[in-house]
Amino acid sequence: MPRVRLEILKRSKKSRARLGLLHTAHGTVETPALVTVATQAAVKTLTAEQAEGAGSPLLICNTFHLHLKPGEQVVRAQGGLHEFMAWKRPIMTDSGGFQVFSLGFGRDYGLGKIGYRDTTAKVGLKQKPKLLSITEQGVTFTSYLDGRKIFIGPEESMSIQAALGADIAFAFDECTPPNADRAYTEMSVARTHRWAERCLKARDPKQSLYGIVQGGKFKDLRRASARTVASLPFDGFGIGGEFGADKKTMTAMLREVVRELPEGKPRHLLGIGHPDDIRRIVKEGVDTFDCTVPTQYARHGTAFTSRGRLEIGSSKHLKSRAPLDSACGCPTCTKYTRGYLCHLYRAKEYTAGTLLTIHNLWHFNELVRRVRTEIRRGLI
Ligand SMILES: [Zn+2]
Structure with a gap:
């Protein structure tokens, strides 16, 4: 399988945005692009055909969840x-690095990746998460399925991902909690860098591997992390973790990180892509990003429309x-009425989730397509 390659078609003169083509063994993706979760x-709620029909150009699956169920060997035996x-x-x-946070400190403090309150107790060097243990070697998780202990370190993450065959x-990292103090973040980032080198040694050479920049909300740590990870022979770069409390801080922080990353390699922003964020992050030079908002909100009855949100x-x-x-020209909007969708949702029919997910993904993919057009035309 040839590794991915980013062909840059155009660089904006107004921002750091770029228009490109991400070439992969499974086809070419026009970038910037939203990665469907x-x-x-x-x-x-969707079949592969439906996700394709909603315009999703590429998917992101989860190593930790697939390792637990059905197990990567099952996936490998089925051809990847x-x-x-x-x-x-x-x-x-x-x-699996996000679960180091979400099943660790994230769970203990009831935190999401963003939007924590400053009053939340800080995580420092003395704190340990309740349900997992992080050492230099890796992370021991407790399975939420049956309580069994699961160890994942850089080598394990690489071998699981090789078997999954994406x-x-x-690279395996620790997504630092948003309430981590400077000392904790510094220690964690340094370890993530050591893990990055171990991932490069353990990788499947046929598979593309992105390194991950961390550094929490500390500008200098972010820059240093970007510089270190950028110096390693990765095929692309992920930007993870949290970026401070508001969108302005996020933009400023992204700028610091992106300027340290090599121009010719793809950049992926992990877990961010709210409609308000898309233009902002693309303008900072992000090529791909993944976000659960379109699919998750759909299942809770929220449709994103050209006139704002609609609670079906x-x-x-x-x-x-x-x-x-x-x-909207999506398969849902061309065939079904609000009345029908409203009925399905209130009757708790699964089809409601399916039809709303198709619409939301189409809507988001259209937003990103429009942003690409704006870059092409020199508008942003
Ligand atoms: Zn639609």
Whole structure:
């Protein structure tokens, strides 16, 4: 399998945005692109055909979840992720590093990656997460399925990802909690860098591998992390963790990181891509990004439309014969009325999730396509 290669078609004169083509063994992706989340080898509520029909150019599956269930050897025996899930386009696998946070300090403090309050107790060098232990060697998780202990270090993450067989693997890292203090973040980032070197030694040479920049909300640590990871022979770079409390800080921090990364290699922003963020992050030079918002909100009845958000569960839609969004050309909007979707949602039919997910993914993919057009035309 040839490794990925980014062909840059155009660089913006107004921002750091770039228009490109990400060439992979499973086809070419126009960038900037939104990566659709398919945690357990499925875009929740959709078939592979439906995800393709919603315009998803590439997927990101989750190493930790697939290691737990069904296990990477099951996937390998079925010919790898592409064959297993009948998805022909490119796939990325996350490294499991996000779960070091979400099942560790994230769980202990009830934190998401962003939006924590400053009053939250800080994580320092003396704190240890309750349900997992992090050492130089790697991380011991407690399975949420049966309580069994699972060890994943850089070598394990690489061998799991090689067996899953995605086009792009990510280096194993610790996504530092947003409430980590400077000392903790410094220690964690240094370890993530040592893990990055071990990942490079243990990688499958046929698979593309992205290194991950961490550094929390500390500008100098972010820059230093970007510089260190950029100096290693990765095929591309992931930018992980949190970026401070507000969007302005996020943009400033991204700028610091991106300036340290090599121009010719792809950059992926992990776990960010709210409609308000898309233009902002693309303008900082991000090529791909993944986000659970379109799929997750769909399952909770929220449609993103050209006129803002729409809650399909509200009974006021029952009598409407209008589509979710009259400006949308997606398979849902061309066939189904708000009234029908509202009924399905209120009746708790799975089809509601399917139809809303198709619409939201289409809507987001359209947003990104428009951003690409703006770069092409020199508007951003
Ligand atoms: Zn639609």
